Amino acid sequence: MEDKRKTDCNALRRVIKGLKPKTKSSGSIRLPNGSTTTNQKTIANAMASSLVAAEETSPQLPASSISHAEVKLAILKGKPSKALGPDGICHLHLKHVPDNCINLMAELFNASIDENKVPDSWKKANVFMLPKPGKDPTEIKSFRPVSLLSPVAKVLERIILERIRQEIESPKDQHAFKKNHSTTTAISEATCCIVGGLNMEKPACRTIMTCLDMKAAFDTISIAKLLCGLEDAIADKKVGGWVGKYLYKRKISVQYDEVKSSWLTLKGGVPQGAVL
Structure with missing residues (x-):
C-alpha cells in the first residue's frame, strides 16, 4: 500500500x-x-x-498642498485675540475674512514653503516683559518675556504643527506640548504612582522624584539641533527647511511701559507664544 x-x-x-x-x-x-x-x-x-x-528604493511622495479647509480650520482654532502683531493684524481680524482671502492665504503659505521664503514681518515679535511673582522687580532676569507674533504666521504654524504631529509620535510620558496633556495630567500621574505605592502591603513602595528647572529654556534652545531632529523625523524636507528659515535671525522689539526698544536680531532660541 x-x-x-x-x-x-x-x-x-x-x-x-x-x-x-x-x-x-x-x-x-x-x-x-x-x-x-x-x-x-x-x-x-x-x-x-x-x-x-x-x-x-523608497520614493518620497510629494507633500500635499495646503488647502482652503486647512487654513479655515487653523483660523477657527486660534483664540479671538485683539492684540496686534508686528504686522498690525490681530487674530480677530482673520476670523472675519471672506473665503477669497482664505484662498489667497493658502496660496501664500504654499509659496512660502515651496520657495523657502519667509516674509520679514513673520520673523518679528513684539515682546512684553511680565514680572515673575516673588522675584526682585529691580532685576531684569526677574521678568518673563511674552512674544506677540504675526497672527498670519501663527495660522501657518498651526497647519505645519498638525502635519508634524501626524508623523511624530510623542513619548507616552510626555505631558508638555501634547494634545490633551498639561501640568495637571503630569501631577495626576505622579500622584497616582505615589498613592499606589503607599497603598501596597508593607513594606510600601516609595516613589523618588527628581525635578529640574530649565533656566531660560525657550531662549537657549539650539535651533541647529532642533532642526536636525525634525528633519530626521519627518518625510517632507521642505517643512524642515521652512521651520529653519522661520526660526533663524528673528527680530524682537521689547516694550517696557509705553516705550519700545530698537529691533534686535536674536542669535538663537525660539519665541515664547509661538504655536510650534
Whole structure:
C-alpha cells in the first residue's frame, strides 16, 4: 500500500510539471551597464541586484498642498485675540475674512514653503516683559518675556504643527506640548504612582522624584539641533527647511511701559507664544 501511494504521488508531480508552461532562455541578457551576457551566474546576480535595488528604493511622495479647509480650520482654532502683531493684524481680524482671502492665504503659505521664503514681518515679535511673582522687580532676569507674533504666521504654524504631529509620535510620558496633556495630567500621574505605592502591603513602595528647572529654556534652545531632529523625523524636507528659515535671525522689539526698544536680531532660541 505504501509503495502504491509513493507511485501515485510521483505520477501526480509529473502531471503538474507537464501542465506548467515551458520557458526557454533567450540566451543573452542585457545588463544595467548596457552590455549583454550569456553567463548564467552573471545573469542571476544581475537579477538579484535588481530586486535588492527595487526593495531599497523608497520614493518620497510629494507633500500635499495646503488647502482652503486647512487654513479655515487653523483660523477657527486660534483664540479671538485683539492684540496686534508686528504686522498690525490681530487674530480677530482673520476670523472675519471672506473665503477669497482664505484662498489667497493658502496660496501664500504654499509659496512660502515651496520657495523657502519667509516674509520679514513673520520673523518679528513684539515682546512684553511680565514680572515673575516673588522675584526682585529691580532685576531684569526677574521678568518673563511674552512674544506677540504675526497672527498670519501663527495660522501657518498651526497647519505645519498638525502635519508634524501626524508623523511624530510623542513619548507616552510626555505631558508638555501634547494634545490633551498639561501640568495637571503630569501631577495626576505622579500622584497616582505615589498613592499606589503607599497603598501596597508593607513594606510600601516609595516613589523618588527628581525635578529640574530649565533656566531660560525657550531662549537657549539650539535651533541647529532642533532642526536636525525634525528633519530626521519627518518625510517632507521642505517643512524642515521652512521651520529653519522661520526660526533663524528673528527680530524682537521689547516694550517696557509705553516705550519700545530698537529691533534686535536674536542669535538663537525660539519665541515664547509661538504655536510650534
